[in-house]
Amino acid sequence: MTSTVLGDVSVAAVALLLGGGSVQAQEVVHSAQESGSTVRSDARPPRFLAVDVLGGFVEHGRKDTRVDHESLWKFKGWEAGGNVRFIRWLGAAGTVARTTDGDRRLWEYLAGPQFSTCYCLWGAGGARAFAHTLVGTVSASSPNLPAEHRSELVIGGGFDVPVIYLRLQFDYLRSGVSEEELSPNGLQQNTARAFVGVVVPLCFRQCRAEDVDGIQVRK
Helix, strand or coil, rough: CCHHHHHHHHHHHHHHHCCCCCHHHHHHHHHHHHHHHHHHHHHCCCCCEEEEEEEEEEEEEEEEEECCCEEECCCCCCCCEEEEEEEEEEEEEEEEEEECCCCEEEEEEEEEEEECCCCCECCCCEEEEEEEEEEEEEEEEEEEEEEEEEEEEEEEEEEEEECCCEEEEEEEEEEECCCCCCCCCCCCEEEEEEEEEEEEEEEECCCCHHHHCCCECCC
C-alpha cells in the first residue's frame, strides 16, 4: 500500500511539472493523501503490557519423618518472582524460593501460566484474585548428606489487596517423590505452602482508569 501511495504522488508530480492535466494531478494527490490517512488510521495500537513484582515470607507444611510423621509447618523462608502479562487476564509467572528448618534447606525454581482478574472485585479499586499452575524443580540438601533434585508441580492462588499491595497465597505442591519414599532431606510427595508478602503491579501500556490493571507507569 505504501508503494501505491508513492506511485500516485510521483504521477501527480510529473503531471504538474509538465504543466498539463493539473486538475487530474490534484485529484491524484488528494486520493494519495486519503490513502495515507487510511494507512495511518489502520495502524494497530500498542499491545497491553504489565509486570507484577513480588516478594515475601513463605512457609511449608510438611510431615517430619523424624518425629513419627508429625505434621509441622517447619520449613520457613522467602520467595521472590514476577509475572509478565501481555494479556490482561493471562501472564507468564516465575518464582524462586528458599526455605529451611534449621539444618535442611530447600530451593524451588518454578514457572508457568498465571490467570488473574483486574483490581475490581467488589468494585473498582477492589482486590484482585489469581490462580496459577507452576512447574519446575526443587533441590534439597542437608549437612553430610547428598543433595536431591526432583521435579515439582504447584497449583494454587490467592488474593492481592490494593493500597498496601498485600498478597495472600496458598498452594498445593506435588514433588517427584514416591509416597513410600522417605527422603532424608525432607522432600515429600504431597505438601502445602502459604505465602504472605508484597506485590507491586506495574502497568506500561493500554492501562485502564482507576489503576484496575495496576500502577500506571506511563499515562
